[in-house]
Amino acid sequence: MMRTKPCLIAACVFALLGGCAVGPDYVRPQAPLPAAFKESRDWKPAQPADDAPTGRWWARFGDAELNALVEQVDLSNQNVLAAAAQFRQAEGVLGAARAAWFPTLGSNFTASRAQGVSSTTTSGSTVSPGTPIKNTDRLTLTSSWEADVWGRISRNVEANRASVAASAADLQAAKLSAQATLVQNYLQLRVNDAQRRLLEETAQGYRRSLEITRNRFEVGVAGRIDVAQAELQLRTTEAQAVDLKVARAQYEHAIAVLVGKAPADFSIAPTGALPRLPALPELLPARLLERRPDVAGAERRAAAANAQIGVAQAAFFPALTLSASGGYQGTSLSELTTLPNRFWSLGPALALTLFDAGARSAVKEQALAAYDKTVATYRQSVLTAFQEVEDNLAALRVLAEEDGVQREAAGFAAEALRLTQNQYQAGTVSYLNVVTNQTAALSADRSVVDVSGRRLVAAAALFKALGGDWDGLPARE
Template sequence: MKTMPGWIYCGLLVVGVSGCSLAPKYNVPPAAESPAFKETLSPAEAGTWQTAVPAEDAARGEWWKVFKDSQLDDLENQALAANQNLAAAAARVQEARAIEGVTGAARFPNLSAGFGPSRQQNSPDSLGVPAGGPRPEAQTVWRAQANISYEVDLFGRVASSVHAAHADTQQSEALFRSVQLALQADVAQNYFNLRELDAELAVYHRAVELRTEALTFVQHRADAGEVSDLELAQAKAELASATSDAMTVERQRAASEHALAVLLGKAPSEFSVAPRPLDPVVIHIPPGMPSSLLERRPDIAAAERAMAAENARIGIARAAYFPSIVLTGTGGYESSAFSDLFKWSSRSFLLGPLVGTAATLPIFDGGVRKGNLANAKARYEENVAKYRQQVLVAFQEVEDNLANLRILENQTRVQGDEVAASSRAAELSKVQYEDGSVAYLNVIDTERVVLQARLTAVRLRGIQATSTVNLIRALGGGWGEDPANASPATD
């Protein structure tokens, strides 16, 4: 049995000890802890809440179906299929994966092959010919060779680079999910805003109808000489005011419809939504909803992956202080005549590590390595701060929307009482005016109160709908659902 050459043993030994990373051991740094949300329904539920930690792989599902609106379902699907911001985010994921592939290629040998002639002239001194001796003739050398090179990752530069690139890819994927969630929420909010404007238009159209009837009544009385021209002018002014306000809402609705079209990846001229007033959206928060749903937030996952990438880059900066070794080898055929090139006697090789090895040890660089290491550590600390801030913002957004929904539930009920009372007052005022008991100014004032009360009630419905969407978005795209039992999400 033939024995293995000693240089191969050396190479295997060097490769065997390679890959020791100099990056600090990575652990997710502690962030703000919250054993319970402030806006929980009762103190007894506080123990059912959990602290939030990143979990970017949690399934989210089609959360908008909780609203049970088939048109909204269709719009969400259209947006996911055609939105250009989402397409750009998907392309960024592909870019990150490609870069990770390029970085990972450094873990393997680099192979290449070449073929062709070269013309060379050696100097007499390089061949040991004494001065005045015959000058060697120029010669043509044909070569057909394969080349191999491999960087021995003794101090983990390549491994740290691969870890950083992989974390960058995961960050890009989390950011894609963040764009996706933002798109889904924006579509739902724009849709509910459109429906709210439809409801406002319905209120204004009803006001226009009532004021048209009032103007007709006042006109008859004016023709009969029972009222002054002042009351007639006031009735006309109220009708014109309501009509103008309705036109303002129509402008807002057109702009909202155009914005929704862009979210769907369509030109505004190709998209329209039939008017339909907003129905009340009342989705109660399930008792004991755990704050572990914050794990669904892709922006927290992205911030955590950014920390991991910067931690790996500290290892790259540290590895620059140590030698780098690149093993090279060349083998093939070499001949002065093309006809003899592929003869067995024309074979040649050049192997490392004793020959063809480049081992470099940095000695002095004016502080470049020191600066790069300090920069890597500072970037890591920056991303730690960003991660902790993102967790704080997540808790704030959940608290805000929990408070909004809790207060809105009572406020809409109170506002409903105001609408009922003001409507009754307007009816009484109208009857008294027709009987001649009060001036027309009283009718105008009560009708204005009714109009404002109804508009406020409609707008509260819109705020309630958008706050519900905001809460779901703050929880990372789902709630009232066990992540462990959810179906896998697909990007």
């Protein structure tokens, strides 16, 4: 028993070195961040914080039906549920990695029945072949523990912890993506409804014009060509209204899938009113972009890849394992657990690969390359985040200007149509002039609805680019 003391002392010494984890400590990669957004001068770059509240940003559109649909995303969207399952899977992998810090304990029971065989010794004597049959029962408890001398286990846990954080970010990204996609589809559906309502109201006006033109034709004031042109204008407008049904059905089907329902079991009643356009604040807090889950997920994957470099580097050093076993062995099961049948063993083991034809070096190079890839991905995600915010800020600014100009154009088109109709009734112009101005007025009105819809969709895209609502997060000095 005294012989085991040097082994135990050596094992303790190696165990104390467990804090000497090999491999580089993680430092967040630097990303090219501008001092301010081009489209919002008061913006300041900040650090990722995707656990910050994102708010019910969709409620800013003031549509109760939209609010109810978005609330179903977390519960029913299959992509979100898949991301949630992936997050739980990552937590399980982390739990398995943490278990390597602790010893394993096993048990075994065997029973055998055997008889000896005859043999000849070196002196020429022979063992009797009549050796009796022997029963052997063995009950064993075993335990082993790998000392984390070079930090292989610690680095593996570090990598898996970062992977769990990345999966959590992926879950939030899946939710945000599904919410934004649903909101944008819903807004486009409502724009479709508004366009169709405009066309139907315009068609009603064209029907009245057609009736007046027919009456004028019957009394000989107008020609047959005027009636034909009025008929053409009416049917063309009706066809445009019917054509919008295709896009509306597709938007409705897309929304059904986003809330986890079959399109056949889902419908949205049409309405001609557009949701409210959220007011964009003049000052956007710096902490908004911190919540983007895709940026946070990319950064945490870089942390996981960095830790894997340490895991690969630890393979170049010997692994220290402490093993212990004990139990009972005897020929009688009833007396198996008696003291004379007891046995035990205890001792450390060092294992080191001496030659592997460069396999460990290749694994390390692979880990280094994987880290470089995640760093590049992280930096690209940061640049993409800034681009998306810039794009939608610019879109909202330009579309607001276009909306004002387009509404003025629609007003002038309506005035030109009114004057032309009066001239036609006075007999000073042909009906072709009326048709031309009717087409221009309808096109101008549809453009107004289209620009309004584009502003709504751009606002939803900006919410997604910012990671949520802009309320509740004061700007960081």
